[in-house]
């Protein structure tokens with residue numbers, strides 16, 4: 001609990017409702033930041049329609065990943081007596097080949113792990129190098145770069161943390177030898193991994209793939225055309241890296257030989273990452289961020305990844321929604337809770353090693369009650385952040401970025417639950433391919449401008465800092481400490497709304513995993529209400545009657561959901577991507 005819960009109460013009430021863009025709109029920097037956003041929103045990891053829904057049941061174990069071959073690799077580890085952590089390593093190594101546009105060892109991730117009521121968070125987020133300063137994404141005239149300019153600069157690449165995060169998980173909860181976990185990926189890299197329909201479509205749309213010769217020669221044929229789906233792509237450089245890590249262990253990724261190899265190639269592309277930056281990378285292991293939760297006369301907990309991940313906002317949203325007037329329709333409560341939570345995120349969420357993030361204040365019952373009381377009959381337009389001690393003097397970040405990320409979730413026969421969201425940021429990340437890995441562009445998740453109207457932004461760039469993320473693998477646990485729901489998704493800043501929606505529907509009594517991943521999205525990022533394409537007209541009209549300005553859009557979520565049911569586990573993969581659920 002915060003030391004000053006009364007402050008949260010007083011200040012939540014001061015929330016103003018305005019229907020215009022945030023008040024700093026007059027400043028030139030703000031106008032440019034908005035221009036950068038507009039540019040950014042034009043280049044998300046695109047929706048590619050719906051694929052067949054994959055749902056599975058199992059009494060003991062369950063795997064949901066974004067690709068059937070990654071699910072098969074994870075399942076083979078579980079069947080061999082491995083743990084959820086072992087299966088996660090196998091899944092991630094395969095995803096780096098079969099879904100390379102979304103995640104891999106060149107990126108970062110947030111992992112949540114629960115067993116015996118203990119929930120642990122591992123932060124494997126990319127870090128900014130020691131040479132980074134607040135002006136990293138400012139041009140000579142002090143105006144922010146456009147997103148695509150920043151992306152095309154190797155200084156968008158952060159030191160990758162996914163291997164370190166998996167190493168921590170394996171050290172704590174692994175049962176199989178590390179070397180065995182990489183075997184499926186090594187075999188696929190050598191014999192060739194099939195190009196999926198989605199990879200084909202995304203490669204066909206991507207104008208930046210030709211940027212680096214190593215990337216172009218892998219993803220495009222000699223005529224510059226994308227390889228058709230079903231083509232088998234061999235990745236000998238990845239196989240060489242994996243074989244070395246299999247033999248020498250995961251820390252070898254950060255030690256001299258590989259550090260020098262990655263850093264030299266990145267520096268040749270314009271990066272300022274030093275060998276010391278690479279070698280000193282550490283994943284952070286902490287207790288998960290958890291809060292009590294009640295539903296259907298049950299008392300339990302909701303746990304997610306703490307800042308710089310997005311779990312703080314998912315939890316705040318759920319608390320706001322459950323505290324709001326229950327007589328209001330679910331769609332409206334869900335939208336308004338997201339709106340208020342997103343406003344707080346844009347002001348307060350960042351790397352807690354660098355800024356004081358008022359987690360306890362934002363989640364205190366006094367603050368949540370006061371803020372939930374703002375949820376009225378009508379849509380609130382654009383709202384301000386509440387004021388929470390001690391972060392009184394920060395600017396609200398107008399930058400709302402999108403999308404290459406993957407989510408997977410695994411339950412093993414010993415009752416370990418693992419949920420991991422893993423990213424290289426944009427689809428195909430920085431488009432720089434080094435040692436068989438697409439390198440991330442995660443540093444573009446920092447706020448490009450360090451201040452607005454004289455106030456600092458919490459998420460400004462700094463040396464060694466981790467950029468704010470929306471990624472938020474989340475678990476709900478019952479009173480006995482057993483997980484009953486696991487959820488996570490890619491989708492840029494929409495992730496928070498995707499995950500909030502699943503949890504809200506589950507709390508509302510929808511416990512079918514297939515229904516949870518299929519439900520049409522209802523989102524709000526503190527502005528217009530975004531409805532997923534195909535939204536029923538009657539529900540849309542009910543929202544516009546309450547004053548919601550609505551817009552329909554295609555939405556490339558990639559939910560992975562597992563629910564505990566009376567007779568076992570049920571898993572489902574989001575039909576908007578190519579995932580597979582399988583269990584036994």
Ligand code: GLU
Nearest residue numbers: 403404405469470491492
């Ligand atoms: N870079 C985003 C984040 O960390 C995730 C991008 C995505 O989901 O595609 O919030």
